Structure formats: C-alpha cells, structure tokens
Amino acid sequence: MFVVLVRYVRPLEEIDALLEEHREFLRRHLASGTFLGAGRREPRTGGVILARGEDEGALREILKEDPFHREGAAEYDLIRFVPTLTAPELEASFR
Template sequence: MFILSLTYTAELSDVDLHIEPHVDWVKDGYDRGIFLASGRKNPRTGGVIFARGTKAEIDEIVATDPFTVHGVADYQITEVAMTRAAPGLEGLTE
C-alpha cells in the first residue's frame, strides 16, 4: 500500500481553481480500484490518499493529478507493508 501525502505549493485561491478536476481525478482513482481512502489535511495544507498498486502505477496516476499538472501541489509517496488492521479494515493489509 502507498500513502500519498500532498502539500499545496500555491495559494489556496490557486488550488481552488483546480479542485473540481482534482475531485474528478480522485473519483477515477476509486473507480479504478486504486484509491482506498482519502481526505484533506487539517488545517487545509493538502491531503492524504491511501492507494494500492505498483510503484510505477502510483507514479503514473500522481503525474496525471490536475494539482500536479498545474504545479499547485507536491506529493510525498511512501510505500507501507501493512501487516495488521482493525476489524473491518483487513483489506488494507497485504
């Protein structure tokens, strides 16, 4: 599994110009079975996505995020080998 931590690199007004396409991009990630969970950071400085796939697939999908394309956010990608999960979240483990 991968943790995608994105941090805004532009003013929120610039980020907001790309919110709708980004939300569509996130929906596509869920539809493709790649994204498992996602949400905004609090305070609103970026977001976090839990994803599955290969490193190459993750790199490819991150490169197509409108936030990446328009240079308003940077991603830190961390691979995690989950070995335990709470009941109901077993799908997060490998």
C-alpha cells in the same frame, strides 16, 4: 500500499480553482480500486491519499494525471506502507 502526502505549493485560491477537477481524478481512481481513500489535511496544507499497489513508478504515473500536478500546484511524498495488522472490517481492503 502507499500513503501519499500531498503538499500544496500554490495559494489556496489556485487550489480551489482546480478542486472539482482534482476530485474527479480521485473519484475515478477510487472507483477503479487504485485509491482506498482520500481527504484534506488539517490545517489545509494539502491532502492524503491511500493507494493500493506495490509499484511506485506506476503510482507516480497516475499522480501525473492529477490537475494539481499538471498545474504545478502540489508536490507528492510517497510512503510505502506494508500493513501487518488491520481492523477486521478493513482486512480485505488492505490486501
């Protein structure tokens, strides 16, 4: 599993112009099960994505599809995360 920290590197006006296309990218990968959740950071400097999988290279390839990446509007930090304890209602999601 990965925690993906998205950091905006362009003005919010440019981010907003790409936002709906970015959300479609997120929805597609949420539906496939690759992403478990996504949301913006506060203050609004980027976002966070929870992603399944163990292959960092494969995840980086997926992130290249993000319009934020395509337009050079964001940078990504990937943090490998191995959950050892979870709330019972989340256990199946973290396998």
